[in-house]
Amino acid sequence: MFNRRKVLLWGAASAALCGFCANVPARADDVVKIGLILPMTGGQASTGKQIDNAIKLYMQQNGDTVAGKKIEVILKDDAAVPDNTKRLAQELIVNDKVNFIAGFGVTPAALAAAKLATEAKIPEVVMAAGTSIITERSPYIVRTSFTLAQSSTIIGDWAVKNGIKKVATLTSDYAPGNDALTFFKQHFTAGGGEIVEEVKVPLANPDFAPFLQRMKDAKPDAMFVFVPAGQGGNFMKQFAERGLDKIGMKVIGPGDVMDDDLLNNMGDAALGAVTAHLYSAAHPSQMNKDFVAAYKKAFGNRPGFMAVSGYDGIHLIYEALKKTGGDTNGDKLIEAMKGMKWESPRGPISIDPETRDIVQNIYIRKVEKVDGELYNVEFATFEAVKDSGKTKK
């Protein structure tokens, strides 16, 4: 009793000495800091929310200590504005002395931080953005999300092989939309398909109505759509309002437009959409069933592909730290990440040691009703797909 009291008193005294901190903090060199930059507000906020949730879930499940180091995540909202990303990354590196920067909801944000990661020699873990060139912009960039080339090449081949001859395209007018369009077109036209209409829609707050009319007028066998995560709900609402579902317009594309996060509220107009993508909440593995159940329990809704990209991003950071024994030297961490392989809720994945980009299965899925809810039901798998969209090999 006496000893316990003494210990308690010592604890209280040291806390008082510490002054502003109620709990005795871990020493600075026992803490690993992750600067997490995400769009928590604005048009891409659903991406930020999914990734932030998934990281919280992972840390709940796996603890917040790795290789003897306490993991501290510092979340900053850049609203997907690259000038904000750059300023926040700078502050996190200089003031907070973070050991990683991570997140990045859109391509311009990931690119804005690339030079800073190189200068600071710390890993930039890209958990959302999908343009192929990103990993070429710094030897410190590693990606756990996807590239648009991975899914668009595959849906291009699938379309020609499945009797689709004429396609009208609708893509967001920025880098990943241009990648989606380029790689789809390459594969679709190489197989004999024809592009009968091509429209690009603004990234910010797009009004799809006039563009949807052009899709209708072009009378294609299907329309190819890329809009970033977060916009699929609004897109499908306008699609249905203009009666495109009633005339039997087929939607194909990378799976971003059918993000599980929003899919169940899209209504029956989404039924039958065929997309190629990295993740479906209906992926039938036990690991995914557990992941979906835990995510739903914690946050009340299903995880989408951005959630799984965040979950794998934090896993990569944990595993790299285990491999270096807690050493936060950026070069050692990047070396540790290269070639790493693991089982994700999306299926087996790895980090390409040459490009530091993700290698993953791409699934072809169709929107169907399962137990009264809309899901992307996978029906074909392309294994271990690498990014094919790099400018240099």
Ligand code: PHB
């Ligand atoms: C991107 O900006 O790279 C991006 C964002 C959301 C997506 C795909 C790509 O769904």
